[in-house]
Amino acid sequence: MxxxxxxxxxxxxxxxxxxxxxxxxxxxxxxxxxxxxxxxxxxxxxxxxxxxxxxxxxxxxxxxxxxxxxxxxxxxxxxxxxxxxxxxxxxxxxxxxxxxxxxxxxxxxxxxxxxxxxxxxxxxxxxxxxxVDSVRSRVARLTTRERQIMELILAGKFNKVIADELNISMRTVEVHRANIFDKMQVKTAVELANLLKTGA
Structure with missing residues (x-):
């Protein structure tokens, strides 16, 4: 209706x-x-x-x-x-x-x-x-570091590779990854990629 x-x-x-x-x-x-x-x-x-x-x-x-x-x-x-x-x-x-x-x-x-x-x-x-607005507002809540790590996650890189590339500990990557998934309201990298297609 x-x-x-x-x-x-x-x-x-x-x-x-x-x-x-x-x-x-x-x-x-x-x-x-x-x-x-x-x-x-x-x-x-x-x-x-x-x-x-x-x-x-x-x-x-x-x-x-x-x-x-x-x-x-x-x-x-x-x-x-x-x-x-x-x-x-x-x-x-x-x-x-x-x-x-x-x-x-x-x-x-x-x-x-x-x-x-x-x-x-x-x-x-x-x-x-x-x-689209909802996705964009979620992305806007990410910190600069979280966005950086999100790009690497979307590129299919593992936590260890991301840690080496950014010269940070793997534990730090894991914490950021959890925060990114939480803020973006997804559970997996695939869900994250699909969500971002919506907001493109």
Whole structure:
């Protein structure tokens, strides 16, 4: 179940209400915005979910809003709602990374299905980012010496070889190795190598 909302950006209140009702009937949460400016004011990098964005609005257009979001490195999937004449622009937006577009009048079920897919994609992206951040924060807790020893462990070197290379006792290497595994939350060198691939 996706708990993140669909952000509905449209200057037509009737369309916003109809979309909100459609999503509610699917058990999905939504937040409505009467303009692109209003949405951009409330946008934050931590925002989750997806955006359903009308292509043509009074004031800032959906396309301009999308460009601003791209400049801000937003990762929210964007689904455009377009009039017939806007299809070439919508195709251009897809090439820039928009998730999809629907020509009005839209098929409610098709749109709701696509919104669910966009929400799922965003949830997966956020999980992957959280996993990478977690690994990086663990690495950041290592001392300079621990990082040095970790590199040698990853190179497949035994404790005795590491001790000789760094001119320290084998016992010291063992202590550092235990600390590294503890801080990185792994039990073996293989687990450590696999974990660091996640954070690459």
């Amino acid at each position: 996706n708990h993140a909302p669909a952000h509905l950006v449209d200057d037509d209140e009737a369309i916003r209400d109809a979309l909100a009702w459609l999503l509610k009937s699917r058990g999905l949460h939504s937040i409505s915005y009467p303009s692109a400016e209003d949405f951009l004011e409330r946008w934050t990098p931590e925002m989750a979910g997806c955006i359903v964005l009308d292509m043509r609005m009074g004031g800032m257009t959906g396309l301009d809003c999308f460009d601003r979001l791209c400049e801000r490195h937003s990762t929210l999937p964007v689904i455009f709602l377009t009039g017939h004449g806007d299809v070439p622009m919508a195709v251009g937006a897809l090439k820039k990374g928009a998730f999809d577009f629907f020509e009005k009048p839209v098929n409610d079920n098709d749109l709701a299905d696509r919104i669910e897919q966009a929400l799922t994609l965003n949830a997966q992206q956020r999980e992957a980012t959280a996993a």
